Amino acid sequence: MKFYEMTAAQRLAQLVEEGAMTAETAAIFAGSGALSADVAASLSENQLGQFSLPLGVARQVPVAGRVVNVPMVTEEPSVVAAASNGARLLRAGAGVQITLPPHTVRAEIVFDGLPDLPAAQALVAAHEALFKQVADDAHPSAVQRGGGLKAQTVAVIADRFLKIGLIIAPGQAMGANLANTIAEAVGQAAGKLLNSRPLTAILTNRDEAIGRATVAVPLGALATGTRTGAEVATGIAALSALAEVDEDRAVTHNKGILNGIEAAVLATGNDTRAVAAAIYAHAGATGRMSPLATWRQTATELVGSIALPLPVGILGGAIRSLPVAQASLALGGFTTVADLQGALLALGLAQNLAALRAQVGPGLQAGHMKLQARNLAISIGATGKEIGQLAAALSSGVMSEAAAQTLLDQMRKEQHS
Numbered sequence: 001m002k003f004y005e006m007t008a009a010q011r012l013a014q015l016v017e018e019g020a021m022t023a024e025t026a027a028i029f030a031g032s033g034a035l036s037a038d039v040a041a042s043l044s045e046n047q048l049g050q051f052s053l054p055l056g057v058a059r060q061v062p063v064a065g066r067v068v069n070v071p072m073v074t075e076e077p078s079v080v081a082a083a084s085n086g087a088r089l090l091r092a093g094a095g096v097q098i099t100l101p102p103h104t105v106r107a108e109i110v111f112d113g114l115p116d117l118p119a120a121q122a123l124v125a126a127h128e129a130l131f132k133q134v135a136d137d138a139h140p141s142a143v144q145r146g147g148g149l150k151a152q153t154v155a156v157i158a159d160r161f162l163k164i165g166l167i168i169a170p171g172q173a174m175g176a177n178l179a180n181t182i183a184e185a186v187g188q189a190a191g192k193l194l195n196s197r198p199l200t201a202i203l204t205n206r207d208e209a210i211g212r213a214t215v216a217v218p219l220g221a222l223a224t225g226t227r228t229g230a231e232v233a234t235g236i237a238a239l240s241a242l243a244e245v246d247e248d249r250a251v252t253h254n255k256g257i258l259n260g261i262e263a264a265v266l267a268t269g270n271d272t273r274a275v276a277a278a279i280y281a282h283a284g285a286t287g288r289m290s291p292l293a294t295w296r297q298t299a300t301e302l303v304g305s306i307a308l309p310l311p312v313g314i315l316g317g318a319i320r321s322l323p324v325a326q327a328s329l330a331l332g333g334f335t336t337v338a339d340l341q342g343a344l345l346a347l348g349l350a351q352n353l354a355a356l357r358a359q360v361g362p363g364l365q366a367g368h369m370k371l372q373a374r375n376l377a378i379s380i381g382a383t384g385k386e387i388g389q390l391a392a393a394l395s396s397g398v399m400s401e402a403a404a405q406t407l408l409d410q411m412r413k414e415q416h417s
C-alpha cells in the first residue's frame with residue numbers, strides 16, 4: 001500500500017518500522033490532538049480555546065547526501081502532496097548541495113537626540129570591551145556554550161541616530177530572547193556612558209545569513225503524461241525567467257516556496273513571522289521583488305538554486321513547551337540548526353519545482369479541485385468511506401454545497417436500501 005493511502009496509524013507504524021522515528025515519538029504524534037490546558041494558557045494571553053491543524057510529512061526530501069522526512073503543518077490541502085512530489089523529482093538527480101553561513105542573530109541599540117554625534121560614536125567605539133563584558137554577564141550560559149556577543153559596530157544614521165549593532169551567536173536556539181537580553185543590557189550600559197536612554201534596544205529580524213541549496217534534475221524525470229521532460233524543463237525555466245522580471249509572478253512564485261518552508265517552520269515550533277519577515281526582506285533587498293529560487297535548463301538537466309535566510313532554532317522558545325514540535329524535530333532528525341535549515345532549503349526547492357511543473361503540465365486546478373472536493377465532502381458531514389466516494393462524485397460534476405448534500409443523501413439512501 002502506498003504511504004498516502006494508509007491511515008495515520010499505519011503511517012506512524014511504517015515510520016517506526018523504517019527507523020525514521022521511535023515508538024515514543026509516534027505515540028506523541030498519535031496523541032497530539034490538543035495541548036494540555038496549562039500549556040495552552042501559557043502560550044497565549046486571554047486564551048479562549050485551541051486551533052487544530054493537521055501535521056503531515058514530506059517524505060524522503062534529499063538534503064546534502066541524506067534523505068529526511070520533513071514534518072509540515074498547513075491548512076492548504078495540496079501543499080504536502082506537492083512537497084512529496086517535488087522531493088521525488090529532486091531525488092532523481094545527484095543530490096541537493098547545501099551551503100550555510102554560521103548561525104547568528106543581530107540586534108541594534110539606537111539613540112536619538114544626542115547633542116554631539118561624532119563624539120558619541122567615538123566614545124562608544126572606545127568601550128567595546130566594556131560592552132562585551134556586559135553582554136557576557138547578561139547571559140553567561142550562552143558564553144559557556146561558545147555563543148554570545150561576537151562583534152559590534154557603531155554608526156551614525158541619517159545625521160540623527162546613533163546605532164550600535166551587535167552580532168550574536170545563539171548556539172542552537174533561534175536567538176531572539178538571547179539577542180533581546182544582551183541588547184537591553186548593553187543598551188543600559190551605553191545609556192549610562194552617553195547620559196541618554198536608548199530609543200530602542202532589540203533584535204533585528206533582518207537576517208543576512210543567507211543559506212543556499214542547489215540541485216540538478218535530469219530532464220527525463222520531469223516528463224508528465226502529455227509532455228516530455230525537456231518540454232517541461234523549458235516551461236519551468238521560462239516561468240523562472242518570468243519571475244525574475246515580473247514582480248507579480250515573483251511574489252506568487254515565492255508564496256509557493258513559503259507554503260513548504262512556513263509549514264515546516266510551524267511544525268518544528270519556530271516563529272513563522274520571523275522567518276517570513278526575514279525572507280521578504282531578502283526577496284526585496286534589491287529594491288524589487290526577486291524570486292527566491294531560480295531554474296535554468298542545460299542540455300541534460302534542469303538546475304535549480306534557492307537562497308534565503310532562515311532564522312530558526314531547535315531549542316528554546318515555544319519548542320520547549322510543545323511536545324509535537326519536539327516530536328517533529330525528532331522525526332526530521334534535526335539535531336542542529338544547520339540540519340533544520342538544510343531541510344527547509346531543500347523543501348523550498350521541492351515545493352517550487354512541484355508548483356512550476358504543475359503549471360507547465362496538467363495545471364494546478366485538477367489536483368486542487370480533488371482536494372477541495374474532499375474538504376467540501378467533510379464540511380457537509382461525510383465520514384469514513386463516504387468522503388472519498390462523495391469527493392469523486394463531486395469532482396466530475398457541480399461542486400456546490402447543495403449538490404454535495406443531495407449526493408450524500410442519495411448515497412446514504414442507496415446504502416440503506
Ligand code: MEV
Binds near residue numbers: 355
Ligand atoms: C499556491 O498556494 C502556490 C502556487 O500558486 C505557487 C506558484 O504559483 O508557483 C502554486
